Amino acid sequence: MGRDDGRRPPATLQDVAREAGVSLATASRSLNGSARKVREDYRARVLAAAERLNYAPNLQAQAVARGRTSLVGIIVSDITDPYFAQIAGGVIAAAEAGGLVATIGVSGRDPEREVQLVAALRGQRPTGIVLVGSRVADAAVTARLEAQLRDFENEGGHAVLVSQAGLPFDTIAFDNEDGARALARRLGAAGYANAVVLAGPEPLSTSRERTEGFLDGYASTGHPRDAVAVVHSRFTRDGGYEAMGAVLESGPRPDVVFAVNDVMAVGAMARLRAAGLEPGRDVAVAGFDDIETLRDVSPGLTTVRLPLEQGGATAVDLILKRASEPCLVSLPGEIVIRASTPGPAAEEA
Amino acid sequence: MGRDDGRRPPATLQDVAREAGVSLATASRSLNGSARKVREDYRARVLAAAERLNYAPNLQAQAVARGRTSLVGIIVSDITDPYFAQIAGGVIAAAEAGGLVATIGVSGRDPEREVQLVAALRGQRPTGIVLVGSRVADAAVTARLEAQLRDFENEGGHAVLVSQAGLPFDTIAFDNEDGARALARRLGAAGYANAVVLAGPEPLSTSRERTEGFLDGYASTGHPRDAVAVVHSRFTRDGGYEAMGAVLESGPRPDVVFAVNDVMAVGAMARLRAAGLEPGRDVAVAGFDDIETLRDVSPGLTTVRLPLEQGGATAVDLILKRASEPCLVSLPGEIVIRASTPGPAAEEA
DNA sequence: GTGAAAGCGCTAACAG
DNA sequence: CTGTTAGCGCTTTCAC
Numbered sequence: 043m044g045r046d047d048g049r050r051p052p053a054t055l056q057d058v059a060r061e062a063g064v065s066l067a068t069a070s071r072s073l074n075g076s077a078r079k080v081r082e083d084y085r086a087r088v089l090a091a092a093e094r095l096n097y098a099p100n101l102q103a104q105a106v107a108r109g110r111t112s113l114v115g116i117i118v119s120d121i122t123d124p125y126f127a128q129i130a131g132g133v134i135a136a137a138e139a140g141g142l143v144a145t146i147g148v149s150g151r152d153p154e155r156e157v158q159l160v161a162a163l164r165g166q167r168p169t170g171i172v173l174v175g176s177r178v179a180d181a182a183v184t185a186r187l188e189a190q191l192r193d194f195e196n197e198g199g200h201a202v203l204v205s206q207a208g209l210p211f212d213t214i215a216f217d218n219e220d221g222a223r224a225l226a227r228r229l230g231a232a233g234y235a236n237a238v239v240l241a242g243p244e245p246l247s248t249s250r251e252r253t254e255g256f257l258d259g260y261a262s263t264g265h266p267r268d269a270v271a272v273v274h275s276r277f278t279r280d281g282g283y284e285a286m287g288a289v290l291e292s293g294p295r296p297d298v299v300f301a302v303n304d305v306m307a308v309g310a311m312a313r314l315r316a317a318g319l320e321p322g323r324d325v326a327v328a329g330f331d332d333i334e335t336l337r338d339v340s341p342g343l344t345t346v347r348l349p350l351e352q353g354g355a356t357a358v359d360l361i362l363k364r365a366s367e368p369c370l371v372s373l374p375g376e377i378v379i380r381a382s383t384p385g386p387a388a389e390e391a
Numbered sequence: 392m393g394r395d396d397g398r399r400p401p402a403t404l405q406d407v408a409r410e411a412g413v414s415l416a417t418a419s420r421s422l423n424g425s426a427r428k429v430r431e432d433y434r435a436r437v438l439a440a441a442e443r444l445n446y447a448p449n450l451q452a453q454a455v456a457r458g459r460t461s462l463v464g465i466i467v468s469d470i471t472d473p474y475f476a477q478i479a480g481g482v483i484a485a486a487e488a489g490g491l492v493a494t495i496g497v498s499g500r501d502p503e504r505e506v507q508l509v510a511a512l513r514g515q516r517p518t519g520i521v522l523v524g525s526r527v528a529d530a531a532v533t534a535r536l537e538a539q540l541r542d543f544e545n546e547g548g549h550a551v552l553v554s555q556a557g558l559p560f561d562t563i564a565f566d567n568e569d570g571a572r573a574l575a576r577r578l579g580a581a582g583y584a585n586a587v588v589l590a591g592p593e594p595l596s597t598s599r600e601r602t603e604g605f606l607d608g609y610a611s612t613g614h615p616r617d618a619v620a621v622v623h624s625r626f627t628r629d630g631g632y633e634a635m636g637a638v639l640e641s642g643p644r645p646d647v648v649f650a651v652n653d654v655m656a657v658g659a660m661a662r663l664r665a666a667g668l669e670p671g672r673d674v675a676v677a678g679f680d681d682i683e684t685l686r687d688v689s690p691g692l693t694t695v696r697l698p699l700e701q702g703g704a705t706a707v708d709l710i711l712k713r714a715s716e717p718c719l720v721s722l723p724g725e726i727v728i729r730a731s732t733p734g735p736a737a738e739e740a
Numbered sequence: 741g742t743g744a745a746a747g748c749g750c751t752a753a754c755a756g
Numbered sequence: 757c758t759g760t761t762a763g764c765g766c767t768t769t770c771a772c
Contacts, residue, residue, distance in 0.1 A: 103749035
């Protein structure tokens with residue numbers, strides 16, 4: 043007998059009011075937490091009627107009437123990448139806790155697409171938009187993105203950037219430079235004398251900051267800064283794999299490799315193995331992020347732990363309590379030494 | 392000078408119409424693809440005016456007026472778990488391709504919460520809801536979930552279940568049993584004679600099917616079915632870790648361990664190492680799913696590859712072309728032998 | 741072809 | 757405290 047196919051349209055507030063024998067307004071006031079009070083027995087009747095009719099408020103209609111929604115939009119490059127997944131998880135959890143529904147868009151690391159997504163999300167008139175990921179676009183696209191976000195804020199929305207500093211909006215930044223610097227010092231002090239950096243795309247600020255921090259810290263332990271090769275590649279597992287390959291094929295073998303994120307580090311490890319080298323024994327490897335899913339790779343990956351979920355949650359907090367001036371929240375990382383870089387006292391197996 | 396704080400409300404269709412010197416109706420017809428035609432010069436004027444005013448249609452209002460939205464809701468247990476992330480990625484990508492905006496809820500594996508989320512999403516009046524993950528709830532909660540979904544469909548919505556068969560809605564199921572059976576045959580034929588299954592929670596159908604399939608296939612290679620120990624635990628990394636621990640502490644060491652998903656398998660490997668055993672050498676390990684992020688663990692994990700993203704995408708397809716009868720799409724897996732189970736010819740390093 | 745006007749479901753003044 | 761009513765922004769008959 044198939045399905046009902048759109049029969050019996052959802053009960054409306056009108057229906058509930060009629061069923062309960064009260065006015066529209068009273069029904070409305072009983073069902074949502076209005077400021078005004080409703081006599082207890084009326085309230086009860088309305089609630090009962092709603093229950094009976096299986097009433098669910100039409101949030102779209104509420105939004106139109108109220109002039110604001112309970113939506114928060116998230117835009118990430120790739121939800122499949124655990125870095126973004128963890129941040130998105132933080133955003134979603136905080137949003138739900140705050141009574142908001144999260145809407146999500148995936149840009150596939152395409153800056154153009156990112157602009158389109160902001161425009162599309164804007165149409166939903168969300169309370170806020172959280173944009174995650176660091177800029178790789180040329181100035182023109184960035185300007186258009188900024189324009190979109192500015193329009194959004196002018197309309198009363200609230201934009202928050204995560205891990206993407208430099209634009210005039212609220213921003214949650216992870217302290218990439220300090221984290222990388224601390225890591226490099228530790229490694230340099232432990233005697234690694236021939237480091238190589240596997241970086242992401244040249245213009246990606248996250249990658250740049252981590253690279254800079256590393257070079258800086260490494261230099262501070264007495265290793266000439268320009269003796270460290272920096273190889274650029276994509277910010278993905280395959281990027282790490284290829285960059286590692288390039289390093290192995292050109293020049294002497296390094297004693298330690300710093301990949302600017304864990305995903306790339308894992309790719310680099312795979313490449314080392316493909317070359318018959320054992321990561322952690324023949325070449326030390328370090329990453330960045332301390333991705334949860336990757337905590338069990340073997341040998342354990344030395345890295346810098348970032349409070350990813352917290353970053354996402356904080357973004358939602360900023361949306362809820364909109365400050366009058368754009369603010370910048372900086373979240374520090376914490377270095378974690380594991381077996382992939384023997385030498386410095388390991389803090390974890 | 393702070394921010395504008397909600398100044399200049401977004402341009403409305405009204406504004407555009409006035410600016411272009413046409414009626415509301417004409418503006419509406421020009422800006423969305425209406426069936427009716429509009430004289431070309433009018434059209435152009437409206438488009439120009441819209442551009443000038445930076446007009447973006449209020450989708451909520453459109454939804455109210457049209458009686459339907461361009462939203463699709465997704466509910467997953469945990470977006471941080473790569474299994475769900477990949478399926479969600481498929482859903483989001485397909486939704487965007489189909490002009491829909493995805494809304495997402497995370498249940499934290501709490502069946503109660505799942506019901507709440509369906510109710511909450513229903514309020515958005517989405518075109519469809521995709522529910523991912525297999526049932527672990529008792530009959531009462533399941534009944535309430537089913538009621539919510541049924542109401543949703545009666546209102547004209549379309550519910551699709553992914554990897555969660557048995558409810559009377561469109562369903563995308565992965566062929567857990569066949570996959571596990573094929574894997575077990577291969578392993579059994581390769582000479583593994585002392586297998587152990589690390590299963591998820593008893594009532595989880597995904598776990599049950601994989602366990603059943605494995606036992607069945609393993610038995611078909613001549614190993615008595617009830618000689619295989621099945622240890623139940625959580626469906627997570629830590630669950631795998633603990634289950635492996637339980638196995639090691641009680642009874643003889645198995646020669647192969649089948650964890651019902653990759654994440655658990657990785658946990659099991661970690662536990663083996665903690666016990667001084669090398670996975671793949673001292674004890675073979677196999678998983679299920681072939682999670683992308685985990686393809687580089689070492690030794691490479693033998694597993695059953697599932698078309699996760701495709702499953703998500705297919706769910707959206709079903710939503711867009713609503714069939715009159717609930718249908719069941721079954722997606723097969725493909726076994727992948729790697730170094731964690733030496734013996735059978737490896738198909739990949 | 742175009743425009744006026746009546747909703748869509750809900751909220752929020754505003755009177756009682 | 758309750759009910760009436762005028763919107764919210766947009767679509768869609770329905771006349772012209």
